[in-house]
């Protein structure tokens with residue numbers, strides 16, 4: 001072959017390759033696409049199934065699609081159970097791992113359904129997924145315990161009315177020592193409240209007030225925490241003595257989120273009967289404070305820094321709360337009789353719950369909690385003693401707690417019996433002492449009466465002699 005013949009062949013082969021490339025690019029690809037489209041149409045015609053795809057990212061926005069994240073939450077663990085590539089994250093307690101889909105895993109969800117169910121899927125099912133997703137998000141979120149800051153901290157760069165920490169209280173209704181009937185009643189009330197969307201429909205703020213009263217150590221604070229845990233609410237622990245006036249109180253309320261429980265502990269100590277906030281005791285240690293200046297300061301305080309009863313009533317009535325949001329208000333007190341009736345009338349404090357000394361039923365809950373006991377031969381003795389003396393659940397719990405590793409249930413129950421006997425003896429001595437004081441007082445009264453009578457007689461006699 002000559003050089004020119006070789007060159008000609010080379011050019012021809014090159015030309016053919018080029019033409020084949022062009023043919024592929026412009027004709028075959030289009031042909032292929034068309035086949036794809038028509039093929040899919042044909043399959044769709046034949047197949048009764050429809051499909052919705054939810055891509056993680058839509059359009060050219062670099063934001064994750066809401067629909068995708070909704071489904072991700074809804075499917076929860078299921079989606080990662082099927083994924084081949086997983087990534088692990090440490091959860092907040094640092095003790096367990098959460099597995100989720102790896103970033104390189106293809107991210108979209110496909111919902112396939114029979115075309116006859118199209119209406120059901122697009123109208124009902126997807127709405128259900130969205131509603132469920134909200135409920136799941138509420139269940140999963142880390143709840144918070146808020147405490148109110150003094151208003152001096154409300155301004156500036158880090159201004160916050162409420163400071164928060166993670167709310168991690170272990171209290172549960174199951175472990176609360178209370179008569180089962182009473183416990184069930186409270187549980188029913190709370191659950192009915194949490195589902196009562198009609199509150200908003202009838203124009204009533206979706207809130208409910210609970211007044212928990214009883215002696216110290218009967219579980220008022222524990223119950224407030226159990227309520228928050230049951231309903232999965234945040235807790236706002238409102239310290240009224242740190243609130244300057246009604247305006248501040250209103251601002252604080254506006255700044256609370258929905259699905260929350262606002263707790264005011266020992267309400268009787270924060271507000272006195274006349275509606276005047278009790279002044280906080282301030283220690284003026286060391287330096288002598290100028291009397292005049294101090295008087296002026298007190299006057300200023302009494303005119304400008306107080307939360308009044310009516311301010312608190314407005315607060316409770318939810319006049320300032322956003323409608324439709326779920327809020328519980330809980331007051332605790334040791335002295336219910338000290339509270340203004342207006343403050344605790346039904347409608348404001350819808351439910352009054354008396355927490356009292358430990359009954360046998362309540363003791364059984366504590367024995368189960370602390371010793372995992374359902375029955376024991378010492379229970380009869382304990383039942384008798386509980387009927388004869390007053391002891392708080394806090395004291396019972398304290399005695400049931402093993403003091404050392406060797407302490408078994410028998411020892412703990414014996415400790416409790418000893419404590420009950422001591423309490424009974426102390427109560428007997430106290431009663432005796434009271435009786436003695438009463439008798440002494442009566443005797444003294446009689447003596448004074450006799451003395452008075454004797455004096456009167458003497459006076460009469462003296463008058464007769466004079467006559």
Ligand SMILES: Nc1ncnc2c1ncn2[C@@H]1O[C@H](COP(=O)(O)OP(=O)(O)OP(=O)(O)O)[C@@H](O)[C@H]1O
Pocket residue numbers: 175176177178214215216217218219220221222223332333334393394395397
């Ligand atoms: N009814 C109860 N059920 C279970 N545990 C209880 C109960 N009452 C008290 N306790 C235990 O006693 C401790 C003190 O209880 P809590 O703080 O709830 O009492 P309180 O009624 O709020 O008292 P105070 O009036 O002094 O605020 C709790 O940590 C809890 O372990």
Ligand SMILES: [Mg+2]
Pocket residue numbers: 220221222265332
């Ligand atoms: Mg308390």
